[in-house]
Amino acid sequence: MKITFPHMGNVYIAVEAFLRGLGHEPVTPPPSSRRTLELGSFHSPAEVCLPFKIALGNMLEGMAQGAEAVLMIGGWGPCRLGYYAEIQRLLLQALGREVEFITLEVPRRPYAPYAANLRKLIAPTRFSSLARGAGLSWAKLKAVEELEGLALKVRPREMRPGAATEYLQEQLERLRAAETAAEVEELRQAARRDLPQLAGRERNQPLRLGIVGEIYTVVEPFANLRLEERLGYLGVEVVRTISLVEWVTNHIFKKAAGLSSLAPLRRLAAGYLRGFIGGHGLESIARSVALARQNLDGIIHILPLSCMPEIVARGILPGLSREQGIPVLSLVVDEHTAEAGFQTRLEAFVDLVGRRVGSLGHRQSSVSRS
């Protein structure tokens, strides 16, 4: 079956390997763009969040490339992700698009619908091929994160601006083409060796800013207007608090096995938020406390307009900033976000944090909000 799926950063590299292992033909949509967003927004209810619109645009672009099926993740809990897939399926149906919709989510009783979905995916597969595809996909996902993490460290220190991003793009293309776990491992070794060499030695210690927020917006460069790159070019080392490898481990493997626990996050967020509020709302608060304890210079909180869990987090962050003594900038994005204004706000925040670190030499509270 020809299967398309929404983008989420460079995760498509792992998804392609997974689908090939299952005996399907992946139809990867073009990278998310203004056109994707316009297409998705045109067919979406106006009030849904940005990730829904971009994902719908990806699906329509993938179908225009010949996809017969759409693969989407589902979920349950207080945020809207739980009904994304169903609404998108109905919207495509209303547009007269004949497409199979396969939603992957952690099962809850009754199990029959999940089993039917799984059967659609694994029907043409031999177990050996499935295991090889899943293994290669997992290796690629881990490699994507490692390469991106190395680039985050090098970008603010690079001798030639743009060198780390160029290297990263080339290696990601190779990673996409890799057919064995051994090739993936070679690429990881090469990146560990080559990327640090792009950094200048005499460069001062850059500012370190942590990023928290809604997972899709944090991970998808089109949705966050290439936030990590912009910060890197402003001389900032970005510290990620969201890992897709960790997300898959906690939300799929551990949850399915009944081993997932929110206790560590609850402990960190104690005094600010008592429990799960959907999406990454609890994580945003807990990780912000952790970043303050790690003495980072500041935090950027990014969220799509009308994102329910992150609106709650946004209301808590000013108090957290004061009490933990760490500057926080909340950035809200939607289809109307203008690049110039976004860049100006980043530059102003980086300037503020730089002055604070340089002149005060100790932590004080400072909050900037959109």
Ligand code: SF4
């Ligand atoms: S976390 Fe926010 S942006 Fe993401 S699906 Fe839920 S409501 Fe939408």
